[in-house]
Amino acid sequence: MQRRHFLGVLGGVALWPYAARSQEPAMPVIGFLSPGAESVDYAEDFLAGLRELGYVEGRNVRIEYRWARGRLDQLPQLAAELARLDVKVLVTSVTEASLQAKKATARIPIVMAAVGDPVGAGLVASLARPGGNVTGTSSVSIDIVGKQIELLPVVVPGITRAAALWNPANSTYQAQQLRQAEKAARMAGLELQLIEVRSGDEIATAFNRIRSGTQALAVLGDAALVLHATTIAELALKKRLVTVGLNRTWASAGILLTYGPSFSDLYKRAATYVDKILKGAKPADLPVEQPTKFELIVNLKTAKALGFAVPPSLLARADEVIE
Numbered sequence: 001m002q003r004r005h006f007l008g009v010l011g012g013v014a015l016w017p018y019a020a021r022s023q024e025p026a027m028p029v030i031g032f033l034s035p036g037a038e039s040v041d042y043a044e045d046f047l048a049g050l051r052e053l054g055y056v057e058g059r060n061v062r063i064e065y066r067w068a069r070g071r072l073d074q075l076p077q078l079a080a081e082l083a084r085l086d087v088k089v090l091v092t093s094v095t096e097a098s099l100q101a102k103k104a105t106a107r108i109p110i111v112m113a114a115v116g117d118p119v120g121a122g123l124v125a126s127l128a129r130p131g132g133n134v135t136g137t138s139s140v141s142i143d144i145v146g147k148q149i150e151l152l153p154v155v156v157p158g159i160t161r162a163a164a165l166w167n168p169a170n171s172t173y174q175a176q177q178l179r180q181a182e183k184a185a186r187m188a189g190l191e192l193q194l195i196e197v198r199s200g201d202e203i204a205t206a207f208n209r210i211r212s213g214t215q216a217l218a219v220l221g222d223a224a225l226v227l228h229a230t231t232i233a234e235l236a237l238k239k240r241l242v243t244v245g246l247n248r249t250w251a252s253a254g255i256l257l258t259y260g261p262s263f264s265d266l267y268k269r270a271a272t273y274v275d276k277i278l279k280g281a282k283p284a285d286l287p288v289e290q291p292t293k294f295e296l297i298v299n300l301k302t303a304k305a306l307g308f309a310v311p312p313s314l315l316a317r318a319d320e321v322i323e
Contacts, residue, residue, distance in 0.1 A: 027062050028278055031082035031108075033101055034093035035068045035075055035223035040249055041093060042267040046113065049271025070199070070224040072096050072169050079104035089274050092136075094223050096170055098123055102134055109283045112136035113270040114263050116221070117176055118288055127288040135283040136273055137266040138290050141221050141246060144260045145177045148244045149184035149192075152216050154314060155257060156242050162216040163193040163241075165206065165232065170222050177220045200228045207235045214241065219255065221246040229253035237305055251297040251322060256306070257314075261291030295319045 034041050043065070047057060055061045064085055066078035075097055082090055083105040090110045092098040098112040102123060112123060115138050124130035127138070152159055164181050178194065185192035193214065197206045210217070217236050219225060225232070226249055233254030236243045245255040247263050269289055276286060296314075299322040303310050315321065 027060060028088040029062045029064060029085065030274060031085065031087035031090040032063055032065045032093075033075070033079055033082055033090065033097045034066070035070065035072055035096050036093065037067050037069045037227055038065075040226050040229070041067075042113070042263050043093075045264040045267040046091065046271055049268035050274065052268075053271060053275045055271075055275070068097070068223075070227045072224060075100040076103065083108060089277050091270060091274065094139075095121055095123075096223065098134065098136075102132075106133055108133065109277045110134045110136070111270050111273040111277065111283070112138075114139040114141075114261070114266040116141035120176060124288055127290070129284070130286065130288055131284050133283050135286040135288055137269050138288055139221075139261045139263065139266055140290055141260060142176045142180055144246065145218075145220060146180040146184035148218055148246070148259055149181055149190070150188060151244060151257065151259060151314075152190065152218070152242070153188050154311065155244075156215055159190065159215045161191045161193070161211065161214045162218060163195055163210050163214050164218040164220060165195050165197050165225065166220040167198060167222040167224050168196050169198050169224065181218065181220065197225060199224070200231065203228055203231055203235065207239060210239065210241075214239075216242040216244065219243065219245045219250065221260070226250065229255070233302070237302065240306060242306070242308065243302070248295065248297060248320075251299050251320075254299060254302050256299050256302045256308070256310075258295070258297045260294065262293040262295050265293045266291060297322065 057063055066082055068074040079100040090101050090108050092101045092110055092112045095115050098115050101110050110133055113136055118124045118138050123134050152162055193211055195206045195209055197203055229250050230253045243255045245258045246260040247258055251258040296318050297320045298310055298318045
């Protein structure tokens with residue numbers, strides 16, 4: 001009896017670690033939904049933001065990624081998948097992913113990253129009081145488009161004709177950008193030709209449609225088009241077009257000039273929302289943050305290939321020069 005009693009106690013001790021483990025809280029799962037791809041997204045900046053707050057992927061948090069890779073029509077299905085996984089928080093990259101996530105769930109907290117106009121897109125009631133289950137960071141990219149067009153006469157004095165590439169599949173975001181681009185072009189006295197591009201297969205044909213005498217090309221911010229940023233930059237260089245885009249990704253691909261918010265900073269700040277929500281905060285109570293850091297980047301390699309002299313005043317204002 002004593003031996004059986006001892007073995008029983010020993011068996012109970014052996015089960016202690018298992019019992020303790022079973023009582024540990026489950027590792028929180030974060031969903032990450034993007035219309036882009038791993039190679040051109042800012043997920044790494046989001047992860048860096050999490051690490052600064054003490055979250056390490058695979059150690060105390062798990063992340064389920066879903067990438068549309070430029071296929072915006074895949075976003076509803078991918079958003080629904082993440083909603084079925086019942087993630088603790090759903091992080092969404094830019095406007096289209098955020099809209100589809102909101103359609104997929106009204107219960108799971110959604111942290112949007114770098115959305116151009118969250119109020120105009122119907123994602124939040126207001127920046128100060130989002131309401132509902134969505135909050136996060138805004139890139140104010142809608143307003144930035146006008147400023148990019150305004151830069152063209154500074155870069156190319158006497159310019160009269162420009163073109164703009166846009167993706168009509170990105171209906172909500174692009175429609176707002178188009179209005180701003182056309183308004184800025186009118187004020188600058190520019191004739192602006194709008195060129196539609198829905199996929200990488202259409203890019204070469206789109207460039208063939210650019211009218212003779214066009215001096216510059218603006219590429220409107222789009223998660224599908226950015227997958228083909230290098231191709232777009234190369235074709236623009238062959239046509240001797242001065243190019244302007246939104247952020248560092250485009251500048252690194254060869255676009256001459258980019259101006260816009262720091263997307264790296266916006267994605268890092270999205271991590272702070274995730275931290276607050278995991279600790280009990282409600283999205284409705286967390287105001288949407290607008291960018292505080294803007295970047296003017298000039299690609300001198302592209303300028304040299306064009307035989308183009310960047311105005312010294314512009315170089316003096318640049319936050320970064322790629323040489």
